[in-house]
Amino acid sequence: MSHRYDLVVLGGGIVGIWTARQAAARGARVALVEIGPSSLGDEAAPKPALRFSRRENLGATRARHHVLTGNSPYWGGGLCRNDCETLREMFSLESCAVATARLARHYDGIERTLGITPSLPSAQPQPLLEELTLSEIAVLPGKRRGLWSGFAEQVRRGRSAVTCLVASTISEVASDPLGQVNSVTVELSSGKVARLQAPLFALAMGVVDSNLFALRNLGGILSEEAKRYVGTRLHDHWSVPLARMRWKNGTPLSQLFPPKFYRGGIVGRRSCDSVGFFHFTANLDELPPYDRVKKFLSVRQKGETFGRQVRAALGTVGRPLLMARAGVHYLLERELYIPDGCEITLTFDFQSYASALNRIAIEGDEAVLDWDIRPQDIDAFGRTVSARRDSLCRALSSHGLEVEWLAGDGGSGASAEYLGKAAIDAFHLGGGLQVCGAANDGVVDSRFVVRGTTNLHVLGTANFRRPGLANPVLTLLAQSQQFVFEHFDQGAVQ
Numbered sequence: 186m187s188h189r190y191d192l193v194v195l196g197g198g199i200v201g202i203w204t205a206r207q208a209a210a211r212g213a214r215v216a217l218v219e220i221g222p223s224s225l226g227d228e229a230a231p232k233p234a235l236r237f238s239r240r241e242n243l244g245a246t247r248a249r250h251h252v253l254t255g256n257s258p259y260w261g262g263g264l265c266r267n268d269c270e271t272l273r274e275m276f277s278l279e280s281c282a283v284a285t286a287r288l289a290r291h292y293d294g295i296e297r298t299l300g301i302t303p304s305l306p307s308a309q310p311q312p313l314l315e316e317l318t319l320s321e322i323a324v325l326p327g328k329r330r331g332l333w334s335g336f337a338e339q340v341r342r343g344r345s346a347v348t349c350l351v352a353s354t355i356s357e358v359a360s361d362p363l364g365q366v367n368s369v370t371v372e373l374s375s376g377k378v379a380r381l382q383a384p385l386f387a388l389a390m391g392v393v394d395s396n397l398f399a400l401r402n403l404g405g406i407l408s409e410e411a412k413r414y415v416g417t418r419l420h421d422h423w424s425v426p427l428a429r430m431r432w433k434n435g436t437p438l439s440q441l442f443p444p445k446f447y448r449g450g451i452v453g454r455r456s457c458d459s460v461g462f463f464h465f466t467a468n469l470d471e472l473p474p475y476d477r478v479k480k481f482l483s484v485r486q487k488g489e490t491f492g493r494q495v496r497a498a499l500g501t502v503g504r505p506l507l508m509a510r511a512g513v514h515y516l517l518e519r520e521l522y523i524p525d526g527c528e529i530t531l532t533f534d535f536q537s538y539a540s541a542l543n544r545i546a547i548e549g550d551e552a553v554l555d556w557d558i559r560p561q562d563i564d565a566f567g568r569t570v571s572a573r574r575d576s577l578c579r580a581l582s583s584h585g586l587e588v589e590w591l592a593g594d595g596g597s598g599a600s601a602e603y604l605g606k607a608a609i610d611a612f613h614l615g616g617g618l619q620v621c622g623a624a625n626d627g628v629v630d631s632r633f634v635v636r637g638t639t640n641l642h643v644l645g646t647a648n649f650r651r652p653g654l655a656n657p658v659l660t661l662l663a664q665s666q667q668f669v670f671e672h673f674d675q676g677a678v679q
């Protein structure tokens with residue numbers, strides 16, 4: 186059975202669904218191929234399982250869900266912009282102007298679509314260190330993350346404008362000698378086989394599976410140069426606690442913490458330098474009353490049974506005084522209520538080095554991820570600690586906080602040991618199919634087209650050269666939007 190489309194999207198997660206829906210909304214005939222089932226309840230463990238030859242990368246398993254909607258029922262909803270200079274570095278673009286023209290200009294439209302209102306400009310001085318820049322992360326409320334689950338519901342009811350093939354396995358990619366991918370062959374859940382033809386294909390299987398797909402299926406298509414880089418130079422953010430303190434409301438640091446209610450969601454603030462960002466964290470999952478609220482939101486977001494949702498909702502009213510206190514604080518201050526004396530942590534999230542040693546490979550039936558803290562990570566962390574420890578401690582103390590510094594003095598031995606025990610990856614694994622830099626050292630070109638092909642695009646963190654200074658989803662959606670704009674806007678449907 187052969188079918189013709191304008192676009193075939195491979196992978197139905199956050200990026201694949203966004204891309205398919207946006208293209209279909211512009212009149213394109215779109216097919217989406219998803220390996221997992223259409224309902225969360227039928228989700229099984231992804232195959233092949235990943236083995237970690239050194240250190241575990243938590244996001245490689247926790248963000249890998251083989252189900253239609255991908256990681257969307259599990260992500261935190263944090264949307265953050267990269268500035269144009271960071272985008273330029275992430276995608277090796279010639280200038281800040283090009284980065285804005287290609288990606289940053291889509292941030293506004295995506296935020297509007299998701300119901301996040303424009304940022305409030307803040308003229309207050311930076312309360313941590315003057316030379317750091319402030320940036321905002323808006324957390325999309327759970328009910329507005331339903332865009333992806335809403336799509337799955339349409340698919341289940343047979344009402345989607347996108348032809349969605351769930352529980353389907355791609356067995357072959359066919360291309361011509363000029364590198365035009367002509368079709369993918371798919372084994373459907375019914376046992377039948379379908380050949381999907383299109384002038385355009387988008388690989389959006391998430392970082393682990395996009396890399397595995399390239400390793401398995403694109404060997405005969407990739408240019409010789411690109412082959413050398415597939416699966417290598419993976420990266421993430423390292424998240425490292427620097428200092429512990431007891432929180433005190435009403436100081437200038439309240440500009441940074443707790444998160445505020447505005448922009449149509451909850452907004453956190455962070456202080457960025459060129460390597461990463463500093464922010465305050467509290468263990469809200471265990472802090473009453475947010476522990477039970479969080480449990481309820483998670484049950485609702487995952488679409489669990491009505492009975493479970495009611496039980497979780499009832500749990501949130503079990504502490505009436507505390508809930509009332511948080512409610513009054515919300516009304517007066519428009520922020521989350523964090524009591525004085527609550528333990529909070531100054532945390533540094535920084536871009537891990539995209540080392541050639543960080544790589545994913547297929548060995549027999551297994552997928553193996555070689556992931557670790559590399560010397561360049563230790564060096565970057567040590568330099569930050571040496572340069573900033575004293576000034577950060579001084580700044581925090583000047584606001585009346587008693588600081589317990591946790592992260593050593595920045596010496597290389599101490600930094601290595603500390604990172605080894607305290608750093609966690611931030612679930613933002615990327616790379617392996619990175620955009621080429623000046624040295625032609627990548628797998629896709631500046632328009633995310635796989636080198637050696639003319640029409641297979643990679644959409645996802647797999648094409649990032651480095652993690653950037655933001656959580657990835659907003660930039661991923663900007664990438665998708667640019668892809669759709671280039672191919673389907675202004676009546677460009679072929």
Ligand SMILES: Cc1cc2nc3c(=O)[nH]c(=O)nc-3n(C[C@H](O)[C@H](O)[C@H](O)COP(=O)(O)OP(=O)(O)OC[C@H]3O[C@@H](n4cnc5c(N)ncnc54)[C@H](O)[C@@H]3O)c2cc1C
Nearest residue numbers: 196198199200220251255256261263390391394656657658
């Ligand atoms: C707990 C957690 C919290 C997070 N919070 C945030 C946050 O607040 N902000 C943020 O920006 N990022 C966050 N992230 C990261 C974010 O979720 C990912 O960057 C994002 O999901 C990537 O989207 P994607 O579409 O590329 O991949 P996914 O959402 O993983 O989708 C990939 C899809 O491809 C399908 N697939 C895989 N293999 C195949 C195949 N062979 N054939 C067909 N289909 C296939 C999968 O089944 C899946 O549906 C978080 C991650 C985790 C784990």
